[in-house]
Amino acid sequence: MTDLDPTPVLELDRARREAMIRADIPALTAMFADDMVWIHGNGGVDTKQGLLGSIGSGRTKYLAIDCADETIRFHGDLAFLGGITAVKADLGGHLLETRSRYTVVWAPDGDDWRVVGWQSTLLR
Secondary structure (H helix, E strand, C coil): CCCCCCHHHHHHHHHHHHHHHHCCHHHHHHHEEEEEEEECCCCCEEEHHHHHHHHHHCCEEEEEEEEEEEEEEEECCEEEEEEEEEEEEEECCEEEEEEEEEEEEEEEECCEEEEEEEEEEECC
């Protein structure tokens, strides 16, 4: 992929956050690479199937995902989007509010982009 315009990736990441809040499993399935690794701020590790299963079952309900201080860098065809995220989620009836520094890695897949990795670190 030779087009290094950040706009498509930024728009896709906004759509990813909205899909997580809506628990839109078909949209998330299309956005996440099959071998995606999702590392939560608490150190827990999820696969695509694990994360989608938790969201789809309602065990994890994202109530709000707000991002700030976003930057995007390209290395080869990979897009590294990072910033600070504030998340409100209902985890099995327990309200969780976190603020983290994050990096999400998007990789081209034909004419589309897929999330291949997420890493967040809780801010104290």
